[in-house]
Amino acid sequence: MAEYVPSLASAIDSLARGDVPEAESICNHVLAADPNNAKAWHLSGIVHAQQNELAEAAERFEKAIALCDDVAIYHYNLGLAYQNLMDKDGAVKAYRAAVAIQPDFLEAQNNLGNCLVELGETTDAVRHFRDLGKRFPDESIVHFNLANVLQDAGEYNDSIDEFRRAIDLDPDFASARENLGRALSDVTRYDEALVVWRAWLEHDPESAVARHMVASITGEGAPPRCDDDYVRETFDENFAKSYEHQLQRIGYNVPQLVARSIESLGIDRDDLIVLDAGCGTGLCADALRPLARHLVGVDLSDDMLQEAKKRNAYDELYERELTQFLISGAGPFDLIICGDTLCYFGQLVEVLSGFHTCLKPGGHVLFTVERFETDEEKSYELQPNGRYRHDESFVRRSLDQAGLSVIRIETGTLRMERGRAVDGLIVTAGRE
Helix, strand or coil: CCCCCCCHHHHHHHHHCCCHHHHHHHHHHHHHHCCCCHHHHHHHHHHHHHCCCHHHHHHHHHHHHHHCCCCHHHHHHHHHHHHHCCCHHHHHHHHHHHHHHCCCCHHHHHHHHHHHHHCCCHHHHHHHHHHHHHHCCCCHHHHHHHHHHHHHCCCHHHHHHHHHHHHHHCCCCHHHHHHHHHHHHHCCCHHHHHHHHHHHHHHCCCCHHHHHHHHHHHCCCCCCECCHHHHHHHCCHHHHHHHHHHHHHCCCCHHHHHHHHHHHHCCCCCCEEEEEECCCCCCCHHHHHHHEEEEEEEECCHHHHHHHHCCCCCCEEEECCHHHHHCCCCCCEEEEEECCCHHHECCCHHHHHHHHHHEEEEEEEEEEEEECCCCCCCCEEECCCCCEEECHHHHHHHHHHCCCEEEEEEEEEEEEECCEEEEEEEEEEECC
């Protein structure tokens, strides 16, 4: 009697129920009986992708394509696997194959354009999204993606127009509203930006980003630090996935400045317990891992932490608000790094006191803030871009109140904004 072989339909049902092991088992049975079944190889790839086994998923998608190369979704899912494996060239090739078969495959067209952006092929990406805008004039995501790449190309007015078009098509498109407001602020059109923020707040009174950005321009109700929900909404999944590309675009220099400050301390050890405070996607991990017996990262955004996990550099990662983490019994640490995080704090004493609490005696903390130079009686300022900047004398007073001793305060360029250098303070302090 022939062995019973379950159908692929039952594997699809298992996936829908969330029973991934059962779906994998069914695919394996089908492929054992029929190794030339392209649909089974493709579904097996999906099963592995859902388990984040991306290399295995890509291999199975490739086998499906080798057996049947005229199915657009096979190429599309291969492109997704390559994209998540950071093989952008492979992803572009796969997405091109998908849209050659099915030109109206919008998701593949969008992903193709975004991969071109990530590869730095800005001119081709602009051309691609402009063409999509003509072919899909009523798709808000197309206008949103075009607006973003136009910013990369320095075509700011056209970019602003495309963000407005995306919002007209989809008034609930929060990312388009946010990017429009920030684009206007970046070119110092603050009155127009305020109109955008207030319109968003009227449309969605619960938007923490809109509320914070209104305060950043008007000064009305400016908080002593950014609201937790503002940080979570700002650093969402879409932002996290494109974060490092955006930082390359603005000449982001904080990890290099942090590494240089660590080197200046002359640390000749590899057994430290280290905290990366506000670790984001883990950009400082390369400088910290060689020093650390145990490396801990903390960030308020789970989406950013998911990107940090991919580095396989941290021993522990925590999704927590920084100050609460510091006073909850964390540590003790030999070294705390806080790169480009205190720009979301106005008042500094509480968080710096938390650093003091978590440091071992003789331990060090390194952090950056944006530099604020003024003749006025102001210690810090909430800027129209939503971040805070701090006066050096205020930083020194705050360190003293927190019980930390200044070792060194240097100045440096943290990043570029529309061709303008954003100057920062790179602070090294210690606990006696």
